[in-house]
Amino acid sequence: xxxxxxxxxxxxxxxxxxxxxxxxxxxxxxxxxxxxxxxxxxxxxxxxxxxxxxxxxxxxxxxxxxxxxxxxxxxxxxxxxxxxxxxxxxxxxxxxxxxxxxxxxxxxxxxxxxxxxxxxxxxxxxxxxxxxxxxxxxxxxxxxxxxxxxxxxxxxxxxxxxxxxxxxxxxxxxxxxxxxxxxxxxxxxxxxxxxxxxxxxxxxxxxxxxxxxxxxxxxxxxxxxxxxxxxxxxxxxxxxxxxxxxxxxxxxxxxxxxxxxxxxxxxxxxxxxxxxxxxxxxxxxxxxxxxxxxxxxxxxxxxxxxxxxxxxxxxxxxxxxxxxxxxxxxxxxxxxxxxxxxxxxxxxxxxxxxxxxxxxxxxxxxxxxxxxxxxxxxxxxxxxxxxxxxxxxxxxxxxxxxxxxxxxxxxxxxxxxxxxxxxxxxxxxxxxxxxxxxxxxxxxxxxxxxxxxxxxxxxxxxxxxxxxxxxxxxxxxxxxxxxxxxxxxxxxxxxxxxxxxxxxxxxxxxxxxxxxxxxxxxxxxxxxxxxxxxxxxxxxxxxxxxxxxxxxxxxxxxxxxxxxxxxxxxxxxxxxxxxxxxxxxxxxxxxxxxxxxxxxxxxxxxxxxxxxxxxxxxxxxxxxxxxxxxxxxxxxxxxxxxxxxxxxxxxxxxxxxxxxxxxxxxxxxxxxxxxxxxxxxxxxxxxxxxxxxxxxxxxxxxxxxxxxxxxxxxxxxxxxxxxxxxxxxxxxxxxxxxxxxxxxxxxxxxxxxxxxxxxxxxxxxxxxxxxxxxxxxxxxxxxxxxxxxxxxxxxxxxxxxxxxxxxxxxxxxxxxxxxxxxxxxxxxxxxxxxxxxxxxxxxxxxxxxxxxxxxxxxxxxxxxxxxxxxxxxxxxxxxxxxxxxxxx
RNA sequence: GGACGCAUAGCUCAGUUGGUUAGAGCGUUACAUUGACAUUGUAAAGGUCGGAGGUCCGAAUCCUCCUGCGUCCACCA
Numbered sequence: 001x002x003x004x005x006x007x008x009x010x011x012x013x014x015x016x017x018x019x020x021x022x023x024x025x026x027x028x029x030x031x032x033x034x035x036x037x038x039x040x041x042x043x044x045x046x047x048x049x050x051x052x053x054x055x056x057x058x059x060x061x062x063x064x065x066x067x068x069x070x071x072x073x074x075x076x077x078x079x080x081x082x083x084x085x086x087x088x089x090x091x092x093x094x095x096x097x098x099x100x101x102x103x104x105x106x107x108x109x110x111x112x113x114x115x116x117x118x119x120x121x122x123x124x125x126x127x128x129x130x131x132x133x134x135x136x137x138x139x140x141x142x143x144x145x146x147x148x149x150x151x152x153x154x155x156x157x158x159x160x161x162x163x164x165x166x167x168x169x170x171x172x173x174x175x176x177x178x179x180x181x182x183x184x185x186x187x188x189x190x191x192x193x194x195x196x197x198x199x200x201x202x203x204x205x206x207x208x209x210x211x212x213x214x215x216x217x218x219x220x221x222x223x224x225x226x227x228x229x230x231x232x233x234x235x236x237x238x239x240x241x242x243x244x245x246x247x248x249x250x251x252x253x254x255x256x257x258x259x260x261x262x263x264x265x266x267x268x269x270x271x272x273x274x275x276x277x278x279x280x281x282x283x284x285x286x287x288x289x290x291x292x293x294x295x296x297x298x299x300x301x302x303x304x305x306x307x308x309x310x311x312x313x314x315x316x317x318x319x320x321x322x323x324x325x326x327x328x329x330x331x332x333x334x335x336x337x338x339x340x341x342x343x344x345x346x347x348x349x350x351x352x353x354x355x356x357x358x359x360x361x362x363x364x365x366x367x368x369x370x371x372x373x374x375x376x377x378x379x380x381x382x383x384x385x386x387x388x389x390x391x392x393x394x395x396x397x398x399x400x401x402x403x404x405x406x407x408x409x410x411x412x413x414x415x416x417x418x419x420x421x422x423x424x425x426x427x428x429x430x431x432x433x434x435x436x437x438x439x440x441x442x443x444x445x446x447x448x449x450x451x452x453x454x455x456x457x458x459x460x461x462x463x464x465x466x467x468x469x470x471x472x473x474x475x476x477x478x479x480x481x482x483x484x485x486x487x488x489x490x491x492x493x494x495x496x497x498x499x500x501x502x503x504x505x506x507x508x509x510x511x512x513x514x515x516x517x518x519x520x521x522x523x524x525x526x527x528x529x530x531x532x533x534x535x536x537x538x539x540x541x542x543x544x545x546x547x548x549x550x551x552x553x554x555x556x557x558x559x560x561x562x563x564x565x566x567x568x569x570x571x572x573x574x575x576x577x578x579x580x581x582x583x584x585x586x587x588x589x590x591x592x593x594x595x596x597x598x599x600x601x602x603x604x605x606x607x608x609x610x611x612x613x614x615x616x617x618x619x620x621x622x623x624x625x626x627x628x629x630x631x632x633x634x635x636x637x638x639x640x641x642x643x644x645x646x647x648x649x650x651x652x653x654x655x656x657x658x659x660x661x662x663x664x665x666x667x668x669x670x671x672x673x674x675x676x677x678x679x680x681x682x683x684x685x686x687x688x689x690x691x692x693x694x695x696x697x698x699x700x701x702x703x704x705x706x707x708x709x710x711x712x713x714x715x716x717x718x719x720x721x722x723x724x725x726x727x728x729x730x731x732x733x734x735x736x737x738x739x740x741x742x743x744x745x746x747x748x749x750x751x752x753x754x755x756x757x758x759x760x761x762x763x764x765x766x767x768x769x770x771x772x773x774x775x776x777x778x779x780x781x782x783x784x785x786x787x788x789x790x791x792x793x794x795x796x797x798x799x800x801x802x803x804x805x806x807x808x809x810x811x812x813x814x815x816x817x818x819x820x821x822x823x824x825x826x827x828x829x830x831x832x833x834x835x836x837x838x839x840x841x842x843x844x845x846x847x848x849x850x851x852x853x854x855x856x857x858x859x860x861x862x863x864x865x866x867x868x869x870x871x872x873x874x875x876x877x878x879x880x881x882x883x884x885x886x887x888x
Numbered sequence: 889g890g891a892c893g894c895a896u897a898g899c900u901c902a903g904u905u906g907g908u909u910a911g912a913g914c915g916u917u918a919c920a921u922u923g924a925c926a927u928u929g930u931a932a933a934g935g936u937c938g939g940a941g942g943u944c945c946g947a948a949u950c951c952u953c954c955u956g957c958g959u960c961c962a963c964c965a
Contacts, residue, residue: 273964562900562902568958570901580927589924638902646912840909851946861907
């Protein structure tokens with residue numbers, strides 16, 4: 001970097017610089033790990049496959065959270081000298097995208113996809129997807145995401161299609177993919193099946209009809225399905241129906257005339273529910289389908305693909321469900337077959353969560369992935385379910401927070417075969433071709449007359465391959481495969497099943513290795529009242545708006561700090577504004593160091609600490625570096641951020657910089673700490689740190705070295721790692737880190753106590769006061785005390801005069817001269833109040849230490865500590881009492 | 889019905905092997921502000937850690953039960 005010295009404006013204005021900084025990063029090429037300095041020497045690999053946002057629209061605050069967290073992880077890895085790779089991409093989100101475009105076209109042109117035809121419709125969807133994609137890419141950049149754009153992928157592009165076809169073929173050949181007539185979730189609105197996981201259940205109140213069915217009374221909320229009901233089912237152990245035998249036939253009058261019903265005894269019938277008797281509709285109910293399968297019963301379709309009744313319904317044929325229901329009940333009532341009606345029945349109806357209609361179970365010929373079928377693997381037989389379970393049970397994949405492991409196992413236990421074929425147009429075609437009786441799988445066969453399966457694949461089939469389809473697979477020799485398994489998969493807990501589980505399935509099956517080592521699940525971002533953000537509520541916080549208002553760094557911080565994995569977080573604009581303030585604080589800290597030291601600069605070696613404050617800040621900083629590193633490595637991002645904020649604002653700015661105004665000769669120390677502090681912050685707030693770092697003329701901060709403070713790098717200041725119990729006694733001696741911290745804390749307490757007395761007595765902040773202390777050691781810091789507590793002179797014990805307010809801190813007495821300002825009555829009451837609290841404490845401690853059990857059972861360290869605290873409190877009581885006496 | 893989570897200051901939340909008189913940010917109050925920063929500084933007020941038991945020398949922390957809120961899964965025909 002050869003930039004001329006840049007001005008430090010009074011306030012940080014992110015709007016003016018963020019885009020240019022991002023461009024600088026892009027120009028550097030460092031988002032591509034191979035371009036990193038010393039790429040070959042970087043031993044460890046760190047990789048994340050970004051969860052590809054759906055090309056259904058724009059990024060919301062949840063995406064912003066994902067980007068903020070993942071970018072901080074990647075930047076930390078890059079700074080720590082790893083080959084850091086973060087792969088961007090988008091998801092075609094088959095059903096969701098098609099549904100959205102269909103709606104748009106219908107609203108604007110009044111046309112359906114069938115009006116347009118398959119190829120024109122797909123052209124329109126792709127056009128829409130491309131626009132969404134461009135918006136998404138732009139938003140990722142606005143967030144500062146250090147994604148390797150040279151490796152960008154799309155779940156529906158040619159390379160991913162190849163991976164999909166290879167995966168399909170292998171599963172087919174292992175017998176894990178089959179085609180069969182099974183009951184599936186049919187969406188009559190979108191005319192497609194959807195998977196079990198893509199259903200939303202909505203509570204709804206509907207009349208529940210009790211109907212006379214021969215000698216029985218059966219209950220149903222769906223009389224329109226009852227035409228084919230010729231089986232009546234009861235629990236084998238239900239005493240009430242012991243007289244009826246399995247297989248027994250009963251003649252009875254039903255909706256459209258007399259029918260013959262057959263008694264079936266099956267444990268699926270719940271004796272506790274209703275009358276304990278039910279009729280079944282195997283074609284339109286999954287449980288009924290199971291009963292029918294067990295007993296080899298007939299299955300008849302009642303409702304067609306459009307939700308209208310079929311010929312079996314007789315006079316009701318062609319009627320849509322809603323209308324038919326009413327008519328049927330009328331007819332049944334007329335025949336005296338309605339026993340009674342429960343109007344307050346509440347049940348759940350299933351909806352297609354991707355913007356479709358009310359699900360009607362149907363039996364259809366579909367493609368399935370068999371999760372329970374055994375196949376050979378390393379000389380043993382396993383099932384896909386077992387592969388999924390083993391990956392987590394063996395800890396090859398760890399889930400953060402770990403309670404989600406339970407949820408994961410529970411989901412797998414209940415997993416049924418996965419319906420992977422969809423009747424929509426947008427998506428990967430099922431890679432199967434037919435010609436007469438012939439069938440080809442995987443690649444398009446050559447020759448005439450072959451027709452491809454018209455269906456498309458469930459979108460999660462292709463996203464299940466994401467961690468390796470983005471790295472060159474199915475070419476197992478692809479150089480990028482060195483980045484697999486990826487290091488961490490970071491996503492919202494809401495797609496643990498949809499996606500995370502399926503990636504584990506695909507990767508363990510196809511590659512024989514896990515897709516990622518750690519799953520980090522973030523929570524949902526809610527509004528300040530804890531509600532989900534939604535358009536209808538009008539409570540959406542748009543990340544782009546926040547970025548343009550407060551900057552990307554502030555937006556990122558608000559999404560990381562204060563959130564813990566797996567838990568929802570509340571976000572408000574005030575919170576973001578608060579972090580904007582912090583961004584500016586960091587800027588001004590740097591501005592001050594710049595002015596104070598004649599320009600920011602790189603300081604290679606740790607400077608020798610001279611004063612107590614120097615030693616204190618270095619010791620503190622060493623501990624901060626250590627902890628932040630640990631927090632980052634263990635994905636405890638919020639803790640890292642909070643610790644950094646505390647150090648930056650309180651320790652560094654409020655104390656050390658203030659001291660630096662009176663203790664000179666800290667130029668190297670200030671620059672040394674500031675540079676490293678910026679690096680520690682960089683993963684969280686990349687823009688402002690890069691902007692400040694530009695003024696150091698030391699290259700880009702994004703490829704700086706993560707600070708390490710150890711015996712070697714701190715050899716100038718051995719106290720940091722020296723003994724811990726050496727006594728402090730005088731200036732300049734080798735001191736332990738601990739005694740330094742204690743001594744500095746003492747100094748802080750003295751200063752705060754003086755400020756406190758000043759505030760209590762309404763001394764104007766500018767007015768200087770004199771103080772008297774009883775501990776000569778404090779004279780060493782009189783310049784600091786004078787500056788930070790606005791003191792004109794520090795006197796010793798003998799100089800004590802009247803008209804002084806007093807207090808006791810860390811065993812020493814402090815008197816503040818108030819030159820007539822002192823309000824004696826107020827002072828007396830203040831001290832008396834303090835004494836009340838102290839005496840209570842002394843009493844409590846005494847009781848504790850007189851407890852024989854405590855003294856004999858607690859560790860000695862704890863006892864010693866408690867004794868010391870008691871002694872100190874007693875001492876303070878004594879001194880304050882003395883002060884009080886002299887005042888009265 | 890099954891499982892899980894949350895309950896700590898007015899608000900949002902930390903609190904990692906049980907051990908200072910329980911912390912932070914925001915908000916509130918008082919004073920101040922030409923000097924890095926009003927996107928600021930100094931100081932203060934504010935909590936019997938949801939309730940009841942239990943284990944322990946010692947519990948916000950571990951166990952049991954209860955209450956309230958939330959989430960997921962399964963679904964009853």
